[in-house]
Amino acid sequence: MLLVLLSIILLLASSALALFFSREPSRAQDAGAYGAVAASALGLWAAVRTLAAGSAETLSLPWSVPLGSLSFCLDPLSALFLVPVFLLTGLAAVYGVGYLRSYAGSKPLGLAWAAFNTLTAAMVLVFTAANAVLFLLGWELMAAASFLLVLFEHDKAQSRKAGFIYLAAGGAGALLLMAAFALLGAGSPLLDFASFRTPSGTAASAIFLLALGGFGLKAGFIPLHVWLPEAHPAAPSHVSAVMSGVMIKTGIYGLIRVLVFLGPWQEWWGWTLLAAGCVSCVLGALFALAQHELKRVLAYSSIENIGIILAAVGLGMVGAAHNADRLAALAFAGALLHVFNHSLFKGLLFMGAGAVLHGAGTAELDALGGLAKKMPRTALLFIAGAASACALPPFNGFAGEFLVYLGAFKGISSYPAVALAGVLAGLSLAVAGALAAAAFARAAGAAFLGEPRTERAAAAHPPDGLMLFSMYALGALCLAVCAAAPLLLVPLVSAVGAGFGGGFGAAAALEVPGPLVYISAGALLLAAVAAIAAVKRRSMFPAARTADVPTWDCGYAAPTARMQYGASSFAQPLTDFFQPVLRKLGQYPVIAEYFPGKASFSTEAQAVVYNAVYAPAAARIRDLAYRFSWLQHGRLQIYIMYIVVTLLGLLLWKL
Amino acid sequence: MHTFAELIIVFVILLDLALAVTGSLSSCIRLVAVQGVVAGILPLLAGSGTPHARTAAFAAFIILLKGVVFPWLLTRARDRSGARKDVEPLITYPASIMLCLGAFIASSWLGSRLPLPETNVAWIVPASLATIFTGFLLITTRSKAITQVLGYLVIENGIYIFGLALFVEQPLMVELAILLDVFVAVFVMGIAIFHISREFDHIDTAELSELSDWRRGEYGK
Numbered sequence: 116m117l118l119v120l121l122s123i124i125l126l127l128a129s130s131a132l133a134l135f136f137s138r139e140p141s142r143a144q145d146a147g148a149y150g151a152v153a154a155s156a157l158g159l160w161a162a163v164r165t166l167a168a169g170s171a172e173t174l175s176l177p178w179s180v181p182l183g184s185l186s187f188c189l190d191p192l193s194a195l196f197l198v199p200v201f202l203l204t205g206l207a208a209v210y211g212v213g214y215l216r217s218y219a220g221s222k223p224l225g226l227a228w229a230a231f232n233t234l235t236a237a238m239v240l241v242f243t244a245a246n247a248v249l250f251l252l253g254w255e256l257m258a259a260a261s262f263l264l265v266l267f268e269h270d271k272a273q274s275r276k277a278g279f280i281y282l283a284a285g286g287a288g289a290l291l292l293m294a295a296f297a298l299l300g301a302g303s304p305l306l307d308f309a310s311f312r313t314p315s316g317t318a319a320s321a322i323f324l325l326a327l328g329g330f331g332l333k334a335g336f337i338p339l340h341v342w343l344p345e346a347h348p349a350a351p352s353h354v355s356a357v358m359s360g361v362m363i364k365t366g367i368y369g370l371i372r373v374l375v376f377l378g379p380w381q382e383w384w385g386w387t388l389l390a391a392g393c394v395s396c397v398l399g400a401l402f403a404l405a406q407h408e409l410k411r412v413l414a415y416s417s418i419e420n421i422g423i424i425l426a427a428v429g430l431g432m433v434g435a436a437h438n439a440d441r442l443a444a445l446a447f448a449g450a451l452l453h454v455f456n457h458s459l460f461k462g463l464l465f466m467g468a469g470a471v472l473h474g475a476g477t478a479e480l481d482a483l484g485g486l487a488k489k490m491p492r493t494a495l496l497f498i499a500g501a502a503s504a505c506a507l508p509p510f511n512g513f514a515g516e517f518l519v520y521l522g523a524f525k526g527i528s529s530y531p532a533v534a535l536a537g538v539l540a541g542l543s544l545a546v547a548g549a550l551a552a553a554a555f556a557r558a559a560g561a562a563f564l565g566e567p568r569t570e571r572a573a574a575a576h577p578p579d580g581l582m583l584f585s586m587y588a589l590g591a592l593c594l595a596v597c598a599a600a601p602l603l604l605v606p607l608v609s610a611v612g613a614g615f616g617g618g619f620g621a622a623a624a625l626e627v628p629g630p631l632v633y634i635s636a637g638a639l640l641l642a643a644v645a646a647i648a649a650v651k652r653r654s655m656f657p658a659a660r661t662a663d664v665p666t667w668d669c670g671y672a673a674p675t676a677r678m679q680y681g682a683s684s685f686a687q688p689l690t691d692f693f694q695p696v697l698r699k700l701g702q703y704p705v706i707a708e709y710f711p712g713k714a715s716f717s718t719e720a721q722a723v724v725y726n727a728v729y730a731p732a733a734a735r736i737r738d739l740a741y742r743f744s745w746l747q748h749g750r751l752q753i754y755i756m757y758i759v760v761t762l763l764g765l766l767l768w769k770l
Numbered sequence: 771m772h773t774f775a776e777l778i779i780v781f782v783i784l785l786d787l788a789l790a791v792t793g794s795l796s797s798c799i800r801l802v803a804v805q806g807v808v809a810g811i812l813p814l815l816a817g818s819g820t821p822h823a824r825t826a827a828f829a830a831f832i833i834l835l836k837g838v839v840f841p842w843l844l845t846r847a848r849d850r851s852g853a854r855k856d857v858e859p860l861i862t863y864p865a866s867i868m869l870c871l872g873a874f875i876a877s878s879w880l881g882s883r884l885p886l887p888e889t890n891v892a893w894i895v896p897a898s899l900a901t902i903f904t905g906f907l908l909i910t911t912r913s914k915a916i917t918q919v920l921g922y923l924v925i926e927n928g929i930y931i932f933g934l935a936l937f938v939e940q941p942l943m944v945e946l947a948i949l950l951d952v953f954v955a956v957f958v959m960g961i962a963i964f965h966i967s968r969e970f971d972h973i974d975t976a977e978l979s980e981l982s983d984w985r986r987g988e989y990g991k
Binding site: 751752753755756759766770 | 860880883884906909910911912913918
């Protein structure tokens, strides 16, 4: 516990130091990165130790803030969320040094590092706070720090829009959470998590819905995801990696914590989570397929993965309502494992996208192509991350989803009452997996394969050593998690026990070991086959026999790179099929003559939910607000009169 | 002794009414100073028996601050800003005095309703509330920045008298804390007024509203 607190202090101190050096970019970079790495090492040690021991540590100090206390709790659930926080922020800091170097002088790097380390500290605080006031403090600090990072390139109008949407979503979420915690803590002198009493049925449902909204706005499942595809591309890539890899998981963490406070679960809560999760994973993958920018594809893929986690939690809750503890244990363990795995491969993918952006100056899929020749290592690592995101063994994305699938099948085979939930979860995961595979094949293919479509892509340069180091580390972890899956048993079982209740922990101890061994054995087998195939290939095709020649050009006299299969053409059959949902805008040329002239073609992915729900709602609110604009006239005297009248009103009201 | 204290209370109320109808800026500054001095004498009379040495010292300090330092600061700010000599009310003087009288009636009613400990001096609570209301009246219905400082000081006088009524034993500790705030505030406002008038050639707060980011008629742009 003390080590974790020490890492928070270290992070805040290095933040201050980075801000202090804001006039000297290289020193600011050093201060921020060394602080982040040292804090990560400290915190990682503490979190891993807690996971291995499976016990909770608490620390409580008085605090002068009303209802608050400096209560911290480091239990296996917190530790399971903290491990990826420390892993990813440490590696992202190393990556960030290389990534931000080109911004020295043009952007305030001191501020960026201060915000980055504050963001990490705030996340650690959120995952260890055991008092609602402290938790919300961390929550808001996290939102503020990441807001600054989203606005890193504030000279772009799109970044400013992203920042505004992010701010609005964060504010709304925090408001809902305050209401939820106020209801939970009604009647207790301090808002300590330990002092929360189990609310009655209706109150519990109200708290559940408030928490679902508040945490959902951070986790970003559909339809609360609108900030995510805007903010992730706007932030610098190492920050996107952290935001997408671990920050949105604070929503999942908070939801799990609140579920435990609510006592016996009602079945419809589980169905709600399951429905939200299924919709998010399918639509997230589908929207990812239609995006034209690499980081936007990844952002929608995060929505898909949050959907998978949420669906797994929902499946487990429905199972728990029918006393199917073993099913629930599998689903919960799968959800937690996927939380961990997603942070690794999504971190890797965002770093890969960052390397593309850094090397080619753009992440628009239609402007890229052929990057595998310019940056072969990045391409290899990105494709490894993409395979993991598509849940293909032997990469780690497979492990968590495998457990969820097993849970779903268990529901179908042994618990008739939960069969429908099992079918729903299994089916959604399968559809989402297929769509995600298409989306990643499209993204990776358009960016890395073929010939460069623009001069910028042709002139791309590979990332530097620090960036590559972080990506290699994450790629190795992605493989290692699957290969060493049985080692995850103890952490998973104790985290399930700490997060959802001891009964599920005991059930998980019975159910999870077998699959983990299969995963590990399968992964090792696949790796062995791949290694043999690679050796065989080398012996069959010696290097001397491969030659660099132009692609067969179908008899065209002057082929150009733009004749290649592009990102839109690759996805067109699928996106056309889903057009009622996607509502993409497009301009297609009509060819009416034998010798057609110049023509242009464009498609544009729409932010469907934002345009259909949020934009009209925001316009309505703005209209309503303008109706009261006569109150804001700028006359100081009248403003003071408002205050006096309000104070008098309060005085008379209490008289 | 209490008769004298009650006389002072009446005097404070009369000063409130006078402030509501006085048009000259320098007279206003003087009236506020007189009210501060009169209020400063009050703790010497309110207690029973001979006043404590510490009480006397505090009273002297307060009288010095409110009777000499503040008027000097304000007069200096007025002279430097080169503002017009009248307070430029936003409502007519009769309306001001009607509002002030209304405030006094409301305070008498409020004073009888508030759950306060018994006080030695009659009318002390209504008078203090009326003074606070008068201060607000000065702030809200006069357009010059300097009158807002004056209103602020009148409110402080009211709070001071109210504090005397409430904290019979230790009023001066509370008062000292408030007074320090007020001193800093008046100081800062004096500087601010000077700077505002230098930048904009006037200290009319209505003109300052031009600085706000919101303008009428920009709806939907």
